[in-house]
Amino acid sequence: MFDIGFWELVLISVVGLVVLGPERLPTAIRSVSRFISSAKSMANNVKDELSHELKVQELQENLRKAEKMGMEDLSPELKSSVEELKQAAQEVTRPYAKDKVQTTASDAKEPSPVVEDVVKPVETESPDKKVQ
Template sequence: MFDIGFWELVLISVVGLVVLGPERLPVAIRTVSQWIGAARNMANSVKDELAQELKIQELQANLKKAEQMGMKDIAPELQESVDELKKVASDVQRPYADKSEQPSATTSNKQE
């Protein structure tokens, strides 16, 4: 990030020792390092979120493209993704379909 060499660090340390004194210098170094760590963590989390959003947008664009092509002549990896999404969607819907069928069977028994 910053191009700081050995002699620059020595100069900063000497100036910090003279200005802050030997009692407060370690506390100041810890505080500055915590701020730098927090800034790095925040930058990394923002970068990760942006990468996820870009992947989601790319997937949505590929799905729209596949829909426009009528799901014909699409790339094999895209076809695998579509098949996997269909399978997951059917697995998600299956428990709800089973639950909706059970009450109708019990109500038909009550009517008889």
């Protein structure tokens, strides 16, 4: 990438040793290596996100082509893209459908006894009565 050879690295390390000294050089090397590793990981994350977005865009384009063709006589590539999109849509809506079914089912049930105990007023002795 930078085309740095062995002798260039030796020269850089000697200059670093002279400038920073033997006490601060290991700390400087560690901080530079951390910076380089974080830059590499950030570049990999950006690359992964871009590839994901390109795949999504390609799937959307294939879906538009399929809609224009009237969903008939599609090529195998378009059929597989349409199926992937349908599966992705089902996976996204499934959790919400389950939550909706559970809430409607729980609404139809009667309140649990625990809730009724909390709602009932607590019977206490009146201050007029004296304990004997």
